[in-house]
Amino acid sequence: MERKSVVTTVQEAAAKIENGMTVAIGGFISSNIPMVLIREMIRNKTKNLTIVAIPAGLEIDLLLAAGCVGKLIVPYVGAEAIAPISPIFRQTVEKGQVEVMEVDSGIVLAGLKAGVAGLPFMPWRGGVGTSLPELNPTLKVFNDPINGEPLLAVPAIVPDVAFLHAAYADKYGNVAHYGTTFMDKTMAGAAETTVVQVEQIIPHEFVMGKPNSVTIPNFYVDRIVKAPYGSHPYASEGFYSADIEHLQEYLHAVKSDDPDGVENYLNKYVTNLSDHEDYLETIGIRKLLSLAEF
């Protein structure tokens, strides 16, 4: 019997996402964000998702603006100096239109680690004495049975699906990041199903004999999707830097006097396009090639 390939299409991977599911998004603020899978979820008009991310960026804005999100478990949403607070995130939360589970990055990590280990909760210290337990009642303050110190019990986070972006994978789901791996491995371990979009699908021979190059072993990985330039407008480690002009175009559209600014952006770059190839054509080859890291 022949060994199975886990390579699939974006469409098939995103179709697994049902309304109300919990989706973890890998990467870090402006690098290695699985934008191809995110744009496909938006095109599918998926509703009432719980989104888990470590510091996140404007992709949260797009998901909110498209009406996909019911709950956020995210410790930061912004684009640093370019947008200290993501504008749609800010508006939506201020209007009370989305539930925010107040967390910090360490608390997300603790919840995911409990998820990996099959534990009901993980103890964590960061957040003791802050407003987080008051704003997020799922965090329980307790006295640890060893030293009697106050700690937080962080309930397990078990995403239905983790969407990640990495540099390489072979067709059997051996994933290799180029450089750092953010919190991706823990997300993959915690999730029921993990889909990794990659810049390149590499021959299986490339990982044979170099097992240390594999950053997420394939027992944490269910599906691989080929997605060159798949983190655009964000960076992809080893391939390209963030497209700051494009991020500014987005912010300009949102902050302009036109109340349909974000709609116009979504139409132009997501909903009116049929697939990732269409998106890359819209961005243009000259722009894409100008984003080299070096």
Next chain:
Amino acid sequence: MSSDYTIDELMATFISRQMHDDELVIVGANQPIPRAGVMQAYLLRCPNLKVPMYFYMTDMAREKQLQLYPLFADGRYRRWAEGYFTFEMQLESARKADVCFIGGIQVDQYGNTNLIGIKGKEGNFKLRGPGSAGTPTTSSYIKRYYILMGSHNPRVFVKRCDYVSAVGWHNGGADARRALGLPGGGPKYVISPFGIMDFEEETKKMRLKAVYPGVDPDQVVRNTGFELIMHEQVEVVSPPNEDELRVLRGRVDPQGILRK
């Protein structure tokens, strides 16, 4: 001495002077001033400083010119990399780090900071902040941290934060952090565009320690939304000297991000 410098350059230089050789210094996202200050310290006085940039451990001494990239998660920091780590490692080993920098949309008289938001009516936010990021975890463990505020006025320097994302000296008192079981050393200084505040030893109330050249201590007091204690002798921060400016402009910030 030079009188030709910006406040951002002065703040970076002050930060640089706080660094000790061999320390592990964490610089977070959207912190160009601390990033520049730490690089300046490393190149001028502290060749054994451990300085992660993004998730890379760096060896920057070999570089003629460094750069302050506009986004934290920029793979170009890998040019100076001698090793890498993961975000899990940074959060799990916060106790190993010596120094970091924490911002806020509010800071209160006990050095608690707020990145969550400003209270509105009926439990809603008047202003939703970006979120706590990693500050609750890092501030719990790190040996000392500096609170960096981009503006100094009564709306930002408040008696009590609407929400607390990083605990400083909680409700006050030298024992405040021990009572919460927080092993870290807490906030050392608050650095604002006017000057430097520390915390009075007994009460841990914020106290004006030093001002920048040309800033009147009364101006700082007027722009603080609580009773700011004064040191008996408020110092004046000395401007960047020639060496400090040369390294800052020539090697750390050739693009002049701190001069804009």
